[in-house]
Amino acid sequence: MIQGLLPDLAVVRKDFPILERTLAGGVPLVYLDSANTSQKPQVVIDAMVDHLERHNANIARAMHQLGAESTAAFEEARDKVAAFIGAPSRDEVIFTKNASEALNLVANVLTWAEGSLRPGPGDRVVITEMEHHSNIVPWQLLTQRTGAELAWFGLTDEGHLDLSRVDELIDERTKVVAFTWVSNMLGTINPVAELTRRAHEIGAIVVVDASQAAPQLPIDLAAMPEAERPDVVVFTGHKVVGPTGIGVLWGRGDLLSQLPPFLGGGEMIETVRMERSTYAGIPHRFEAGTPPIVEAVGLGAAVEYLAAVGLEDIRRHEHAITEYALEGLASVPGLHVIGPKVAEERGGAISFELDGVHPHDIAQVLDSRGVAVRAGHHCAKPAHARFGVQSSTRMSSYLYTTPAEIDALIDALNYTRSYFKVG
Amino acid sequence: MSDLDSLYQDVILDHAKRKLNAGLREPFEAEVHHVNPTCGDEVTLRVHLDGEGPDATVADISYDALGCSISTSAASVMTDLLIGRTLSEADTVVQEFLAMMRGKGQYEPDEDVLEDAVAFQGTARLSARVKCALLSWMAYQDAVTRAQEDS
Numbered sequence A: 001m002i003q004g005l006l007p008d009l010a011v012v013r014k015d016f017p018i019l020e021r022t023l024a025g026g027v028p029l030v031y032l033d034s035a036n037t038s039q040k041p042q043v044v045i046d047a048m049v050d051h052l053e054r055h056n057a058n059i060a061r062a063m064h065q066l067g068a069e070s071t072a073a074f075e076e077a078r079d080k081v082a083a084f085i086g087a088p089s090r091d092e093v094i095f096t097k098n099a100s101e102a103l104n105l106v107a108n109v110l111t112w113a114e115g116s117l118r119p120g121p122g123d124r125v126v127i128t129e130m131e132h133h134s135n136i137v138p139w140q141l142l143t144q145r146t147g148a149e150l151a152w153f154g155l156t157d158e159g160h161l162d163l164s165r166v167d168e169l170i171d172e173r174t175k176v177v178a179f180t181w182v183s184n185m186l187g188t189i190n191p192v193a194e195l196t197r198r199a200h201e202i203g204a205i206v207v208v209d210a211s212q213a214a215p216q217l218p219i220d221l222a223a224m225p226e227a228e229r230p231d232v233v234v235f236t237g238h239k240v241v242g243p244t245g246i247g248v249l250w251g252r253g254d255l256l257s258q259l260p261p262f263l264g265g266g267e268m269i270e271t272v273r274m275e276r277s278t279y280a281g282i283p284h285r286f287e288a289g290t291p292p293i294v295e296a297v298g299l300g301a302a303v304e305y306l307a308a309v310g311l312e313d314i315r316r317h318e319h320a321i322t323e324y325a326l327e328g329l330a331s332v333p334g335l336h337v338i339g340p341k342v343a344e345e346r347g348g349a350i351s352f353e354l355d356g357v358h359p360h361d362i363a364q365v366l367d368s369r370g371v372a373v374r375a376g377h378h379c380a381k382p383a384h385a386r387f388g389v390q391s392s393t394r395m396s397s398y399l400y401t402t403p404a405e406i407d408a409l410i411d412a413l414n415y416t417r418s419y420f421k422v423g
Numbered sequence B: 001m002s003d004l005d006s007l008y009q010d011v012i013l014d015h016a017k018r019k020l021n022a023g024l025r026e027p028f029e030a031e032v033h034h035v036n037p038t039c040g041d042e043v044t045l046r047v048h049l050d051g052e053g054p055d056a057t058v059a060d061i062s063y064d065a066l067g068c069s070i071s072t073s074a075a076s077v078m079t080d081l082l083i084g085r086t087l088s089e090a091d092t093v094v095q096e097f098l099a100m101m102r103g104k105g106q107y108e109p110d111e112d113v114l115e116d117a118v119a120f121q122g123t124a125r126l127s128a129r130v131k132c133a134l135l136s137w138m139a140y141q142d143a144v145t146r147a148q149e150d151s
């Protein structure tokens, strides 16, 4: 018996209609690609349909009952998201299109900032070698545009951040430290509190990509000591059982208030004259134009659903499945896991190589048996290069994943070896 | 034949293992590097032409390919088919291959033209893998264009 699984796993699975699907040839779906995007529970689907069927109107500018309902639903979603991450203030929650847009927003407004917030020549921005491209490219753009230096933490052979150069990387020249909470490729969980404390000691801004953390780790920003609380945390809606088209940027209120607008347009203004405009306060200052209203409603329902299941329980479940999967993967001859080999140090995404078979070919054979995984560089080319591989295969579990699905994966991997006659 | 078996036909698996004409060689008039951004598959490919105009002979195609069995076998099959032909003969083969790969499995390829390459009909049905098969063929077309520009 595996300890730590969600006690109501069968009930949870029933909440996700897609899990009942069969694929070509009548094989059941074994969805192990949740780090790419998660599946959606019925409550999220229903909340979005209900909004479209009964409450649809633009927000904040429609002086009618539907407008009021829609605005209330949108702002209620902000409250739910704020509660989900324990935001000190609900006005610090900004809706974006996805995590990528949130990261670009921060990097851009810092580029455009005036005074000491703007990194310039002689300053440094620090990232890590395990970032998703979405947390690399915006900082490359920033440093190219401002003349600041881009530096990064390397990785140890075990797939952890190599913190031996921390004093060199984080010193008084460092303006921004941006890193992922949980790696989407290696699965590694990074020491957010420790790194944030170091960065805050020298006054740097800390930006944390929580795209892979928000789905599986309880986050309570208000409960973190201020010195250890990042200044900006972003995540994407579709990985927390919400819809695509919406992301979240939480930022420390007094920081956000000092930053210039990102996009200009409706709703982000206080007043507009032909010569110039003044801007609304947060959060609206960073939400130009009609926002993703129904997506916000869906996201609100999603985070409420996760909270009802319980993030602690979800974490325990992910841990149990990850441990079981690591064991199973270790039994496949010629299979090498890239990243930490113990479940304690990682999240539920496990990338691996299989001697003699290319990841694409693995994914294809797995797919013919209904097992959906990701193959490629997972938008983390530098992390792959660090481990001398061009691409890998990644399985990723979530709150609905069963041990039987892991068994199906392991069977399919053994079948893949025999199909391509390796070993 | 299952979808899997029609994708991974023996011809394809065989070429993926044997990698005919692999390796980068001299002389060459053009070298190109193509990448499939979604999966990271890469090929560096060189062409060596003998003569000028459409009657020039494709004297050599050499390559270094990193990728799945579909993309590496496509490079092997292509070089095996095209080396030694005139540019215009080679182009007929390339056009027929492109037509098949863009035909979603509906196109009836001319087996006399494509020979071993008809095995990629199974790939043409899988939209996600078409790019794998096309990588080296597109690189070849690009390299020929550049070789001709430079001459």
Ligand SMILES: Cc1ncc(COP(=O)(O)O)c(C=O)c1O
Pocket: A035, A036, A098, A099, A100, A101, A132, A134, A135, A180, A182, A183, A184, A209, A211, A212, A236, A237, A379
């Ligand atoms: C760690 C990490 N950061 C950022 C992203 C980008 O998310 P999105 O594509 O929704 O912007 C992802 C997901 O692909 C991710 O895993």
